[in-house]
Amino acid sequence: MRVGVGGTFNVLHKGHELLFETAFTVGDSVEVGLTSDELAKSIKSVPVAPYFQRKKNLAKYLARFGKPFDIVMISDSVGTAATSETLDAIVVSPETRSQADRINELRRRNGLKPLKVFPIKEVRADDSRLISASRIVKGEIDKEGRLLHAVRVAVGSTNKVKVDAVRNIFTQALGLVEVRGIGIDQTGDKQPLGEKTIRGAVRRAKQALSSEKADFGVGIEAGLFYNRTLGRYLDIQYCAIVDSSGRMTVGHGPGFEYPPEVIAAVLKGATVGDTMSRITEIERIGHKMGSVGYLSDGLIDRTSLTEIAVLMALIPRIRPELYDQPSQASSAVAAR
Secondary structure (H helix, E strand, C coil): CECCCCCCCCCCCCCHHHHHHHHHHHCCEEEEECCHHHHHHHHHCCCCCHHHHHHHHHHHHHHHHHHEEEEEECCCCCCCCCCCCCCCCCEEEEHHHHHHHHHHHHHCCCCCCCCEEECCCCCCCCCCCCCCCHHHHCCCCCCCEEEECCCEEEECCHHHHHHHHHHHHHHHHHHHHEECCCCCCCCCCCEEEHHHHHHHHHHHHHHHHHHCCCCCEEEEEEEEEEECCCCCEEEEEEEEEEEECEEEEEEEEEEEEHHHHHHHHCCCCCCCHHHHHHHHHCCCCCCCCCCHHCCCCCCCCCHHHHHHHHHHHHHHHCCCHHHHCCCCHHHHHHHC
């Protein structure tokens, strides 16, 4: 089977590696459509190496796969794929999946058999945005998708417990990070209950991200959830993480019961923090060991409890290959 791949291939990176690995795995030979200088300049906002240089680098890169390949110049977005009588399949990135559909429609009009389409998964950088040659040229990331600056994280709270918990978990998961707490206007309930807790965490994450030039916005909110089976309220802390591409992941920590006096006060309009501070005589307890620290007699504090929620929200980002689904976004040329 002869497989087609197309792109500018200005800087070969981790995303291209998956693209070509797939092409050479499913195909006996590969035809690579390489954009002309004119087409490359018309679709790229960053400097692009001359065609002959890109072709030379690409040929050297493809030789490693040990199968026959040809590199042909293309001067438009569909290249030779719409008219070729020798191609059997095409490999595309998720963002260019619709381009393959366009090519097959043109082939039908030309009386040719549609190409079998092999879309690869999205390949993302450490900040959850797609890896692209343009980002590499701009100095944002390296060829492996590693950020060339500290990961910027904005937390939708100035509460030191929350900020420290986010810093601790993000550092373990992503390496070098810069974490900043952002004061968020309280537009919701002082003491959220049930689903309002989740909405509050999401709102904090989105507002933190929009207020700062950050890679991630993090929102953390704790609230009481009524369990119908038990007939009791459990305190559960939610964490929402939104990245600069708009993707959101959510997780929550363990649940525990407050004393009946606290539940009764909250249902009458008081907050957990004010009530627990009154009972324990610990001012601003939520900014220190937390209610759970007092109730557990120090076996777990609020920072540790919050870390669990943050980690749960990060899980889909730690194992993206199991969670990311190909998008249907379109682009001018396959595999930038």
